[in-house]
Amino acid sequence: MDKEEKKEFYLSVYRHSLAHILAKAVMEIFGKDDVQITIGPQIADGAYYDFELPRNVTQEDFKTIEDKMREIIKRREDWTRKEVTKAEALEMFKDQRFKVELINDLPEDETITVYYTGEDYVDLCRGPHVSNSQELMNAAFQVKSVSGSYWRGDEKRDQLQRIYIYAFPSKEELKAHLALVKEAMERDHKKLGKEQELFMFDETAPGMPYWLPRGFKHYNALLTFWRELHEEYGYQEILAPVINHRTLWERICSL
Helix, strand or coil, rough: HHHHHHHHHHHHHHHHHHHHHHHHHHHHHHHHHEECCCCEEEECCEEEEEEEECCCHHHHHHHHHHHHHHHHHHHCEEEEEEEEHHHHHHHHHCHHHHHHHHHHHHCCCEEEEEEECCCCCEEEECCCCCCEEHHHCCCCEEEEEEEEEHHCCCCCCCEEEEEEEECCCHHHHHHHHHHHHHHHCCCHHHHHHHCCCCCCHHHCCCCCCEEEEHHHHHHEEEEHHHHHHHCCCCCCCCCCCCCHHHHHHHHCCCC
C-alpha cells in the first residue's frame, strides 16, 4: 500500500470502529433488552448504524449519545476478534433477530467472525477494527442526524432508525468539514429559490417546482442559451410525446 492507500485504510478502520462504539452507546442508553441492532458501515464522512428502538431518537438525544460514546472510549477496552461456527453465532445473537437473519443467510462454508468491544458488547463483523479503544481517544466525531430506514432497504420490512455520525482523524478536519457542510446548506437551491422568489414547492407536486414569474424569466434565459449553443454546433431540436409505448424503448435498447 502507498501512503494514500494506508491513510484510506486507517480511516475506514477508524470509522467502522466508531460505528461499533455508537451501537454500544445506544444499547447502554436505551437498554440492551430493548434495542435490536442491524448493520453499521463506514461512509464518506463518518459512519451510521441502523437500530430498532423503543422510541424515536430526537436531536435532544445527540449529546447524550456523544457523551456515552466518549465514556466508552475512555474505558480503554480491548477489541477481540473471534471466529465462530454458524451454530455458535446463532446462539450468541439469539435475542437479536436481524443478526439471526444475516447469519442464516450466510453460506455454510462462510468464515464467521465476531468482534468484542470489552466483554459486554459483541457484533457480527468481518472487521478489521482497532485493537483497543484507546486508539480512538483523539477521535473527532459528532452525531450528524437520524433518519428512517427499512431493513435491507425493503419498504415492506421493519422500519428502523439510522443514526449518522461525522468522524474524522482530527478536530481540525471535523471543524473544516462542518464549515463546508454549513456553507453548502447556505447555498442549498431550495433555500435560495425561496428567498429569491424563483420557485416554490407544494404538496400537490412533491419534489417538483412551481416556477414563479422571476424564476421563470431565468429559466427561459437558460433555455434560450441552451438552444443557441445547440444550434451553433449543428444539433436539431424536436419535441416528442411525454409518454411512449414500451415497444419504443425496447427497440432503442436493442440497437
